[in-house]
Structure formats: structure tokens, C-alpha cells
Amino acid sequence: MSTDRLIRPLGGLVMTALLTGCYDEGLSIFDLDGTVVVAREAATRTVVMREPVLDENGNPEINPADGKPIFETVETVVEDPNLIGPVYLGLYAETEPNQYGYRHPVQGPDGKSFPYAGTTLGDFYHPCVQALNCRVLSNRFGDFDEMLDWFDTMYDVPMVDDLMQDITTGQQIRQACIDLLFYTTDDEIRLTQGNQFVENEDGDFEAPFRIWQANFAAGLEAWAFMDAPDEVFGYFDTCWPHGDQQSDPRPTSLTEAQQQGTDLYVTPAGGNYFENTYTRQYSVGGPARDVLSDPWRYMALGDGLNWVVTEAPVWEDPYETVTVVIDDNPIIPDDASVGVVEEEAQ
Amino acid sequence: MMVSPRNLMVLAAVGMTGCMSFPNLGQQPIDGVPGVAHFGTLTPATVASYEDAQNRAVFGEVGPTGTSFAGGFTFDFVGTGEQVCIWVDPEIVTWNSYLGAIGDLVPAEDGAPGSAFAYPDNIGDDGDIDLRVGQSVFYTGTVGTDLEEASARIGNFLVDITDSLGNTIPSDLDLCSGTAALGGRGVPELCTIDTIEGVSYTAAMQAFSVPLDDFRLSYGFLFVEGGCDELAALYSEFAGNKFYTKECVLQGEGLIPGSESGAAAAQAGFPTPSWIGGEAPVIPGSRDFESNFCDDNIDLQTFCVTEAADVEARGLRCAWGEPANEDEGTTRCFCGDPSTLPRLAD
Numbered sequence: 001m002s003t004d005r006l007i008r009p010l011g012g013l014v015m016t017a018l019l020t021g022c023y024d025e026g027l028s029i030f031d032l033d034g035t036v037v038v039a040r041e042a043a044t045r046t047v048v049m050r051e052p053v054l055d056e057n058g059n060p061e062i063n064p065a066d067g068k069p070i071f072e073t074v075e076t077v078v079e080d081p082n083l084i085g086p087v088y089l090g091l092y093a094e095t096e097p098n099q100y101g102y103r104h105p106v107q108g109p110d111g112k113s114f115p116y117a118g119t120t121l122g123d124f125y126h127p128c129v130q131a132l133n134c135r136v137l138s139n140r141f142g143d144f145d146e147m148l149d150w151f152d153t154m155y156d157v158p159m160v161d162d163l164m165q166d167i168t169t170g171q172q173i174r175q176a177c178i179d180l181l182f183y184t185t186d187d188e189i190r191l192t193q194g195n196q197f198v199e200n201e202d203g204d205f206e207a208p209f210r211i212w213q214a215n216f217a218a219g220l221e222a223w224a225f226m227d228a229p230d231e232v233f234g235y236f237d238t239c240w241p242h243g244d245q246q247s248d249p250r251p252t253s254l255t256e257a258q259q260q261g262t263d264l265y266v267t268p269a270g271g272n273y274f275e276n277t278y279t280r281q282y283s284v285g286g287p288a289r290d291v292l293s294d295p296w297r298y299m300a301l302g303d304g305l306n307w308v309v310t311e312a313p314v315w316e317d318p319y320e321t322v323t324v325v326i327d328d329n330p331i332i333p334d335d336a337s338v339g340v341v342e343e344e345a346q
Numbered sequence: 347m348m349v350s351p352r353n354l355m356v357l358a359a360v361g362m363t364g365c366m367s368f369p370n371l372g373q374q375p376i377d378g379v380p381g382v383a384h385f386g387t388l389t390p391a392t393v394a395s396y397e398d399a400q401n402r403a404v405f406g407e408v409g410p411t412g413t414s415f416a417g418g419f420t421f422d423f424v425g426t427g428e429q430v431c432i433w434v435d436p437e438i439v440t441w442n443s444y445l446g447a448i449g450d451l452v453p454a455e456d457g458a459p460g461s462a463f464a465y466p467d468n469i470g471d472d473g474d475i476d477l478r479v480g481q482s483v484f485y486t487g488t489v490g491t492d493l494e495e496a497s498a499r500i501g502n503f504l505v506d507i508t509d510s511l512g513n514t515i516p517s518d519l520d521l522c523s524g525t526a527a528l529g530g531r532g533v534p535e536l537c538t539i540d541t542i543e544g545v546s547y548t549a550a551m552q553a554f555s556v557p558l559d560d561f562r563l564s565y566g567f568l569f570v571e572g573g574c575d576e577l578a579a580l581y582s583e584f585a586g587n588k589f590y591t592k593e594c595v596l597q598g599e600g601l602i603p604g605s606e607s608g609a610a611a612a613q614a615g616f617p618t619p620s621w622i623g624g625e626a627p628v629i630p631g632s633r634d635f636e637s638n639f640c641d642d643n644i645d646l647q648t649f650c651v652t653e654a655a656d657v658e659a660r661g662l663r664c665a666w667g668e669p670a671n672e673d674e675g676t677t678r679c680f681c682g683d684p685s686t687l688p689r690l691a692d
Contacts, residue, residue: 114509
């Protein structure tokens with residue numbers, strides 16, 4: 001056998017070995033998998049509605065003094081994973097248990113927290129109608145009818161389309177998506193995948209996550225918080241309701257914030273959706289762009305409670321999975337002025 | 347001449363070492379014009395009116411450094427715990443020519459002008475300055491005036507920090523990053539800084555580009571107590587609360603090249619050449635030009651049409667992109683060459 005006839009197959013084997021991944025490039029980039037658990041308390045809310053008082057025949061009782069229907073306040077406790085807002089999950093070199101009275105990533109000299117990687121569970125996409133601006137997430141509702149029922153149940157505000165006509169069926173929302181976005185399937189609209197959070201045996205809700213192409217270092221702490229919808233309309237603080245073309249009264253700098261008596265301010269969206277089609281001219285909101293770099297700015301905003309982890313698990317091995325638990329640890333806004341700002345924003 | 351492969355390899359090796367300096371790269375320095383200037387430690391001025399602000403404005407010139415490093419100017423200040431505003435305005439103004447519907451470009455029958463920016467800009471007489479401010483301890487440059495200290499160099503506030511995992515993260519500690527200290531050619535940049543008492547700060551204004559006609563970039567800057575909003579409000583009050591752009595707030599930064607330093611600036615120990623307030627040698631017509639540009643109530647095209655007619659009446663032509671010399675039949679024009687626009691409708 002000649003030398004050539006021996007070397008050629010060997011060379012081929014070496015090349016095959018290299019191409020099949022035996023070669024360690026020394027990269028620290030990994031897809032990281034884990035589970036987020038959200039305490040049941042974070043998905044529980046007392047809903048207060050004004051309902052007409054009904055007589056024994058099921059008709060509204062009329063006040064004889066003014067001839068108008070009599071209303072009563074009805075409180076209902078709702079436990080539903082659709083109350084789980086966007087969960088922001090980041091990997092940080094270190095977190096502090098009491099940075100702001102709750103666990104928060106350690107900040108650098110410029111106030112930034114320098115996440116190594118991160119992801120969200122639930123995203124803001126184009127909601128198709130203005131009435132859903134900053135109120136609806138991906139991976140929560142199974143279909144548009146469920147979405148409509150949810151908002152009718154939770155909020156005492158009628159759902160209307162962009163022409164201020166009542167929305168009575170989910171199909172109207174779907175049709176708005178098709179008309180505006182030129183989509184042909186619900187998959188493209190990305191709002192009706194079903195709720196990614198399922199109830200576990202403890203009665204809490206959990207969902208798997210994957211952080212794609214994470215810059216991994218052994219010892220990173222996995223930290224997360226949940227932005228809960230506000231109680232009146234269901235807005236999320238980590239959504240930027242108005243883009244560049246419509247002003248938002250919320251302060252956008254520390255200077256502006258201090259002028260309004262608070263230290264909290266927000267940063268405009270990185271990818272705001274703006275609708276400017278025929279008679280539709282409005283901003284439909286978009287995700288704030290610095291939530292994982294400056295989470296504290298968003299965590300204490302709003303009149304709804306936001307929820308954060310008590311412990312941040314340390315990730316030593318990228319091939320292992322971790323479980324991040326957002327337990328019964330609500331962040332209660334302690335600055336009354338924040339609520340005032342939010343009220344103006346609405 | 348043949349270049350031998352050996353010589354080519356030597357050249358390549360030298361080029362690849364990466365440690366060569368290129369002292370003659372770019373435009374040569376101009377005699378008497380610093381590439382890098384330092385104004386020392388300044389105290390913010392207290393201004394109560396727009397006239398006050400104009401009188402406290404500092405003007406100067408920078409030119410090419412003659413090296414591969416960009417030039418600019420710096421000053422230091424000590425924080426008082428209060429806000430200060432830095433407002434810098436590079437020579438002179440820039441706009442994009444209007445290229446909309448042709449009908450808008452044609453003056454109406456009654457002589458009313460078309461679009462405000464129908465006339466092109468003289469792109470040869472504008473420069474750009476980028477404003478950065480941070481704590482002096484983080485400044486990476488070398489303060490000084492390069493006419494006196496060859497090592498003087500404009501820097502930034504980009505520093506590496508090491509997190510608790512031992513990894514290095516580049517962090518931009520420029521306090522003006524992401525604020526109104528962003529602007530293109532000829533556009534003022536401004537920044538309000540919330541100072542910490544007793545902490546030293548450095549303001550670094552990098553000459554991103556110098557005018558192509560003479561490579562001398564004149565500028566004006568204001569360093570005042572309070573926020574930049576308050577400074578702008580002084581102009582607004584002065585102008586009768588009409589619409590204007592930030593170009594209005596500091597006017598007269600277009601300076602006659604080669605002028606002697608002002609007496610007040612020399613007494614203050616400022617680098618040569620520089621001027622304070624009314625002693626600045628403003629190019630004739632420059633203020634009028636800026637006023638027309640920045641005032642939304644005045645049409646810039648009227649100024650440009652008038653300028654072109656005046657130049658023609660004097661038997662001269664505009665010196666776009668080169669120094670004007672009336673002996674050679676050229677004069678300085680603030681507006682650009684209309685023949686560079688698309689042809690108007692017949």
C-alpha cells in the first residue's frame with residue numbers, strides 16, 4: 001500500500017472529526033435552559049367591579065328616586081396565570097439581597113447592572129387595536145375570544161376598536177391584525193400561543209425558558225422580576241406606551257423625575273410600534289429597552305405590585321438547568337408621587 | 347522600480363506591528379490654532395437673562411491636531427451639589443436641502459418663498475463637536491493645550507470595570523451619554539449635570555469634524571448654573587416665547603479666522619485664540635444668518651435668495667469649500683450652491 005493511499009483516508013477522518021464538533025473553540029456561548037416559578041400570590045387579584053343589582057326575575061333594580069338602575073360593588077378574587085405579566089430574567093455577576101429593599105443586581109459606577117445575558121417570558125408585540133396598547137403579552141392567551149373575555153372580566157372598561165366601536169368577538173381583534181399587519185395566520189400575530197405558565201403541584205405557576213446564545217461564566221446569578229399589570233386598566237410599566245411621535249408625561253431623565261418629586265424615570269422603547277394607516281394614527285407601545293440594565297427604574301413603578309426573586313440561584317455549569325423562583329415577595333411602591341405620575345400617563 | 351518580495355514582507359511586518367504612530371496623518375496643524383485647548387478650571391456663571399448669557403459665552407477656535415487623534419477643547423469644574431449646564435455650539439449651522447414636491451420649491455406668484463430649506467446649505471463652513479462630561483478621575487485624555495504641551499489629547503470616559511467574577515466590562519461613564527448631548531454637524535450639544543459637591547469634573551468637547559473650507563473650527567460655549575432647560579427658557583423669554591431651535595440660544599460662533607484673542611479672555615488665562623462675550627470677532631452677517639435659521643417664524647430661503655442676489659450684484663461668486671478671497675473674486679456665502687439641487691419644474 002502506498003503512503004498516499006494511507007494518508008488520504010486518515011486526512012479525511014481528521015477533517016470529519018474537526019467538522020463534527022470535536023474541536024473545542026473555547027467559546028463561552030451557551031444556550032441555557034431552566035424554569036421560572038411564579039408564586040400563586042402573584043397570579044391572584046381581587047377584582048372590584050360595579051354591577052347592576054338584579055331583582056328576583058333577573059332584571060335590574062331601579063332606584064325609584066331617580067329612575068336609574070342601582071349598582072353595587074362586587075369583589076371577586078381571581079387566580080389566573082394570565083395575571084402573570086412579563087417576567088424579566090437576567091444573568092448577573094452578583095445580586096444584592098437588599099439593594100432597594102429587595103434583591104437587585106449589583107450596579108456599576110454608572111448605575112448599570114451589566115447583564116451577561118437574559119430573556120423575557122411574555123413579549124410585547126403589535127396588539128392590533130389601540131385599546132390593547134401595553135396591556136397584552138405574547139404567550140398568555142389561547143385565542144382572541146379568551147383574550148376579550150379576560151379583559152371584560154378583569155377591567156371595568158369596554159373594549160373598543162380604533163373607530164371606537166365595541167369589540168364583541170375575538171374575531172374583530174384578529175381581523176384588525178390581518179388588516180393592519182397583512183398577516184394571514186395567528187402564528188404570525190404571535191399573541192395567541194396559549195399560556196406558557198402552567199400550574200405545578202405546589203399550586204404555583206411555572207414555565208420553561210431558554211436563554212439563547214448566552215455569554216456564560218461560572219458563578220453567574222440568575223435573577224428575575226415580574227411586571228404585574230396595573231389594577232385599573234392592566235397596563236405594564238415595562239411597556240413604553242407612546243413612541244417618539246407622541247409624548248409620554250412620565251419623566252425620561254433623573255432631572256425630569258426630580259422635578260416631579262421622584263427619582264424614578266423610564267427610558268423610551270427600543271422598538272416601539274407606531275400605527276399610521278389611513279384613519280389610524282397612534283402609538284401601540286413597545287418594550288422598554290433597558291429593563292435588564294436598569295431594572296430598579298421599572299420595579300417600583302406603577303400602582304400594581306411587581307414581584308421579584310428572594311434568592312438568585314448561582315449557575316455553575318451551563319449544561320445544568322436552574323429554577324428561578326419569583327416567590328411571594330411583592331414590591332410595593334413607596335413613593336406616592338409615582339402613582340400620580342402614572343395616573344397622568346393614563 | 348521593482349519591489350522585492352523580501353521588502354514587501356518587511357513592510358507588511360512593520361505594518362502589522364500595530365505600534366506605529368502616524369504623526370502626519372490627516373490635515374497639518376495651523377499656526378496659532380490649537381488642535382487641543384484647555385480652559386482650566388471654570389466656575390459656572392450665574393445668568394439671569396439672555397443678555398447675561400451672551401455676555402458670559404466663551405468663544406474659541408481649534409484646528410487639526412496633525413496627528414491621527416481628534417482635537418477639541420476641555421475645561422474642568424468642581425461640583426457644588428447643584429445642577430450645571432454646558433452648552434456648546436460649533437460653527438455654524440447645517441441643514442438638509444428640501445427635496446419634496448417641486449411645487450413647494452417654486453416661490454408663489456406674490457413672491458412668497460417656498461420651503462424653508464429649499465436652498466442648499468454651504469456644507470464647507472460647518473464643523474461638529476461632540477460633548478462629553480464626567481468625573482475627572484475617569485477621564486482618559488490628557489488635559490492641556492497642545493501648542494504648549496505636546497501630550498495634550500482629547501479623551502473620553504470609557505473605562506473598564508471588573509465585576510465580582512473577575513471579568514472586565516467596558517463602561518461609559520460619560521454623564522451626558524444618551525441625553526441631548528447628541529447632535530450632528532453644526533448642531534449645538536448641551537447637557538445638564540447633577541453635580542456632587544467637591545467632586546472634580548471634566549468637560550471634553552471633541553472636534554468630530556472641522557470645516558472643509560479652512561480647517562478651522564470656531565465655537566462658542568456656555569457654562570452656567572442650573573439646568574439647560576432654564577438657559578433655553580431665558581432665550582424663549584427674550585424672543586417672546588415664539589418657536590425657535592436650540593441653535594438660537596448661543597449665537598455668533600462663526601468667527602473671523604486669524605483674529606487676535608480678546609482682552610478679557612487673555613486676562614482670564616484662556617488659551618489663544620479665545621474671546622468672551624461681545625469681544626468675539628463675529629463674521630459679518632453670521633448672526634443674521636443664524637437668526638434666520640433658528641427662528642421658525644422666518645423663512646431661511648428669503649435670506650439665501652437675498653444673499654445670492656447681493657453676491658451677484660457685487661460681481662463676486664461664492665467660495666464654497668475654500669477660503670474666500672475678494673481679490674480673486676470670491677466671497678463667503680452662508681448658503682450653498684442652488685445648482686446642486688434637482689432641476690426645478692419649467
